[in-house]
Amino acid sequence: MLTxxxxxxxxxxxxxxxxxxxxxxxxxEVGEIQKATVRGEVETVEAINxxxxxxxxxxxxxxxxxxxxxxxxxxxxxxxxxxxxxxKIEDVTFNTGDTLPDNTTATKEITIKCIKAxxxxxxxxxxxxxxxxxxxxxxxxxxxxxxxxxxxxxDYIAQEFQQLGFKAEILKTQKGYYDEYRMAVSK
Amino acid sequence: xxxxxxxxxxxxxxxxxxxDRVYNLEDLELDEKRAKIxxxxxxxxxxxxxxxxxxxxxxKQ
Numbered sequence: 001m002l003t004x005x006x007x008x009x010x011x012x013x014x015x016x017x018x019x020x021x022x023x024x025x026x027x028x029e030v031g032e033i034q035k036a037t038v039r040g041e042v043e044t045v046e047a048i049n050x051x052x053x054x055x056x057x058x059x060x061x062x063x064x065x066x067x068x069x070x071x072x073x074x075x076x077x078x079x080x081x082x083x084x085x086x087x088k089i090e091d092v093t094f095n096t097g098d099t100l101p102d103n104t105t106a107t108k109e110i111t112i113k114c115i116k117a118x119x120x121x122x123x124x125x126x127x128x129x130x131x132x133x134x135x136x137x138x139x140x141x142x143x144x145x146x147x148x149x150x151x152x153x154x155d156y157i158a159q160e161f162q163q164l165g166f167k168a169e170i171l172k173t174q175k176g177y178y179d180e181y182r183m184a185v186s187k
Numbered sequence: 188x189x190x191x192x193x194x195x196x197x198x199x200x201x202x203x204x205x206x207d208r209v210y211n212l213e214d215l216e217l218d219e220k221r222a223k224i225x226x227x228x229x230x231x232x233x234x235x236x237x238x239x240x241x242x243x244x245x246x247k248q
Contacts, residue, residue, distance in 0.1 A: 096221045097228045104197040105230045107217055 031075035067170035
């Protein structure tokens, strides 16, 4: 018997990504997301039957499941840039007469924010994608824990709005691996 | 105090380039104490404006 599939849910991609780095208590919106993808991959082992000249797969079992996500943003704020540089944000204070990073001289005490690259070589945190409410349901994608690394080089000089790209290798936690909730949207 | 800028300065988020232009302390948001530090560091120099025909010309630059 054939049954009609009445459960058709369409979704036009759009939404926001929030990040909460390890040790932080608040979610922070990454902002201006240009792309967000997620991928689950499974590695398997196969039992091959060689009873005949042609080898035939007779069984397949999963041996490894991995999940990863990628996203990019046009929002080049210092918090996002610090992740891209695997760095830490520090306040650096200069006194009157000191040479500033742009080779000018400080005329009074000034504190400038600085990303110290490489000070956080492993950036771990949670990611959450909250879809837009343009359909009947909105997806909420919850990555409980991931290692976040820069995914592409950063163009300091470009003819378009610059982008920061990130890759998240998902790690298993007590809450699970990663989950997608489907929340109904009222009309 | 009238001053000239010898090396680029950072003033209120903007760069003030070195050159012949004469500034007042207020133009560079300086007070005398900080100006003295910058003079000693040879980043700015104090100048004296003289008037033509003044017999007591102060040539201090």
